[in-house]
Amino acid sequence: MKTLILGAGAMGCLYGGLLKERGNDVILVDVSKPQVDEINKNGLALETAEGKRNIKIKAKFAQEVTEQPDLIILFTKTIHSKSALSSLKAIIGPETMVLSLQNGLGNDEVIKEFVPTDRIIIGTTNFPSDLLKPGNVRSLGKGTTKIMSCNGEVTEKLKQVEMMLSDAGFNCIITEDVFVSIWEKVAFNAACNALTAASRLKLGDVGKTDEGKELARSIAREVVSVANARNIHANAENVIKLIELDFVEHAEHMPSMMQDVLGNRTTEIDFINGAVVREAEKLGISVPVTNVLYKLVSMIQKNYENLIK
Ligand SMILES: NC(=O)C1=CN([C@@H]2O[C@H](COP(=O)(O)OP(=O)(O)OC[C@H]3O[C@@H](n4cnc5c(N)ncnc54)[C@H](OP(=O)(O)O)[C@@H]3O)[C@@H](O)[C@H]2O)C=CC1
Numbered sequence: 001m002k003t004l005i006l007g008a009g010a011m012g013c014l015y016g017g018l019l020k021e022r023g024n025d026v027i028l029v030d031v032s033k034p035q036v037d038e039i040n041k042n043g044l045a046l047e048t049a050e051g052k053r054n055i056k057i058k059a060k061f062a063q064e065v066t067e068q069p070d071l072i073i074l075f076t077k078t079i080h081s082k083s084a085l086s087s088l089k090a091i092i093g094p095e096t097m098v099l100s101l102q103n104g105l106g107n108d109e110v111i112k113e114f115v116p117t118d119r120i121i122i123g124t125t126n127f128p129s130d131l132l133k134p135g136n137v138r139s140l141g142k143g144t145t146k147i148m149s150c151n152g153e154v155t156e157k158l159k160q161v162e163m164m165l166s167d168a169g170f171n172c173i174i175t176e177d178v179f180v181s182i183w184e185k186v187a188f189n190a191a192c193n194a195l196t197a198a199s200r201l202k203l204g205d206v207g208k209t210d211e212g213k214e215l216a217r218s219i220a221r222e223v224v225s226v227a228n229a230r231n232i233h234a235n236a237e238n239v240i241k242l243i244e245l246d247f248v249e250h251a252e253h254m255p256s257m258m259q260d261v262l263g264n265r266t267t268e269i270d271f272i273n274g275a276v277v278r279e280a281e282k283l284g285i286s287v288p289v290t291n292v293l294y295k296l297v298s299m300i301q302k303n304y305e306n307l308i309k
């Protein structure tokens with residue numbers, strides 16, 4: 001399956017690198033010149049639980065891609081999805097599928113502007129990954145990838161994607177309840193990502209404190225209450241269990257939103273806590289802790305130049 005990874009940062013390099021290692025036809029596409037140049041010159045330096053290695057894989061800018069892919073795996077931050085897909089518009093063919101494992105709500109809505117629903121696959125991943133410097137990615141910790149066609153059909157192509165990802169080590173499963181997975185992941189991120197981004201503490205350090213645990217539980221319960229009001233049967237206790245496990249197992253991981261704050265980049269807060277707050281408002285549900293974290297991280301990202309070091 002000819003695959004393009006659109007957005008070759010922490011997650012794009014992890015998925016692209018391991019797929020390539022298993023012999024798949026994969027090209028990385030990114031806008032970052034240091035990233036593209038380093039990968040083409042010296043290969044992708046990838047560290048996982050299986051060890052450190054260097055993977056030879058091509059990286060390109062969108063304008064250099066000429067062949068129609070069978071699959072695009074979208075791994076930009078959600079704020080860049082639209083511009084990234086626009087940059088590949090000319091090579092999105094009548095059979096091209098787009099898979100999003102990005103965090104946040106509404107990723108399918110953005111992709112629908114580029115391909116019809118029957119060619120969109122949505123899902124979640126909880127593999128952690130960090131971009132250490134251009135061309136250098138570390139992912140310590142296991143996870144699961146959950147996928148489903150956006151229209152709910154289990155097609156042969158969906159099964160092919162599942163097999164390809166599982167074969168590369170991504171523990172991929174087709175899930176009937178993909179919106180439950182997406183909302184539970186959003187609940188997880190609204191807690192973990194926003195709390196680490198606002199506090200600049202690693203996951204393990206947030207989880208060491210009673211205050212951190214209490215805030216995380218409150219956010220998980222608030223987000224799940226919004227999902228449940230939409231008839232999506234997410235379960236707050238499942239999310240809380242996962243958060244508490246991650247406080248220990250991924251203690252050293254800096255969630256992607258925290259990496260963005262540390263790099264003074266715009267975060268995905270608007271697509272995670274912000275999207276939940278907007279849904280809650282529509283439904284007349286109160287989500288006070290989620291909302292405070294939304295406002296805190298928004299305030300920080302509008303003030304990078306004024307942060308006291
Ligand atoms: N990191 C993690 O552990 C996890 C992340 N996720 C989710 O996965 C998604 C990707 O996250 P992550 O890999 O951390 O993000 P990164 O910021 O590490 O990578 C995104 C990459 O996309 C590039 N990019 C930006 N605009 C475009 C464009 N128009 N075309 C092509 N590439 C572009 C960025 O370049 P530049 O930096 O120059 O903008 C960057 O290299 C997010 O939705 C995140 O929430 C999910 C699970 C875990």
Ligand SMILES: CC(C)(CO)C(=O)C(=O)O
Nearest residue numbers: 125126127128255256257
């Ligand atoms: C924390 C993690 C890895 C959860 O799986 C994540 O989703 C992120 O860093 O954005």
